[in-house]
Amino acid sequence: MTTTAATNRKVMTPLGTAYTRAVEDFAKAVVCPRCEYDVYAIGISLEYFVGSVYMALAEKDRDVSSSEYTHLAMMQLERKEKIVAVNNNKLNQMLQYFYDNGGPIIEPPVDEQKAARIAPRFNAIINEFCNRMDVLVNEASAGRMGAREMEKETNAAVLEVYSAIKALYREYELRNACEDLLRFRTDEN
Secondary structure, eight states, rough: OOOHHHHHHHOOTTTTTTHHHHHHHHHHHHHOSSSSHHHHHHHHHHHHHHHHHHHHHHOOOHHHHHHHHHHHHHHHHHHHHHHHHHHHHHHHHHHHHHHHHTTTOOSSSSSSHHHHHHHHHHHHHHHHHHHHHHHHHHHHHHTTOOHHHHHHHOOOOHEEEEEHHHHHHOOOOHHHHHHHHHHHHHHHO
């Protein structure tokens, strides 16, 4: 989703500006990936976005579900930290390769032309996710969906995003990064 598209979204939810700001920040942060680090950056942004949604729901809801949403937001932060650690490890490996081999420029596995061809499908995946989250947020904030159901539906939406992004690529590095994101999302440890 482009920044303009996110800004032009006139999503009205009971969460107000907190949700709108979270959507805008997420949309600004994601770009069509050209390398595994871009995939991890999407995972980090997505986990942060979902955590922001849960915190906004916790602030709106002052009963028992508030603590459930706060717990869910903390789980998102834990996942985000796992992704950051893997990303940092991969970046350190790349830096070591750079130094060990006399500083060659390391080209991303996906060139700009291929990324431009993939971008419309990638943007559609992100837009579909944001639209789905709009519906879920409206349902949860109106009290028609509890925290556990919100977690289940959000988890399914995130898994679909990661799977759809993986399907866009044949490059091992990007597919492997998507697999890492899927594993972090499905591991309950």
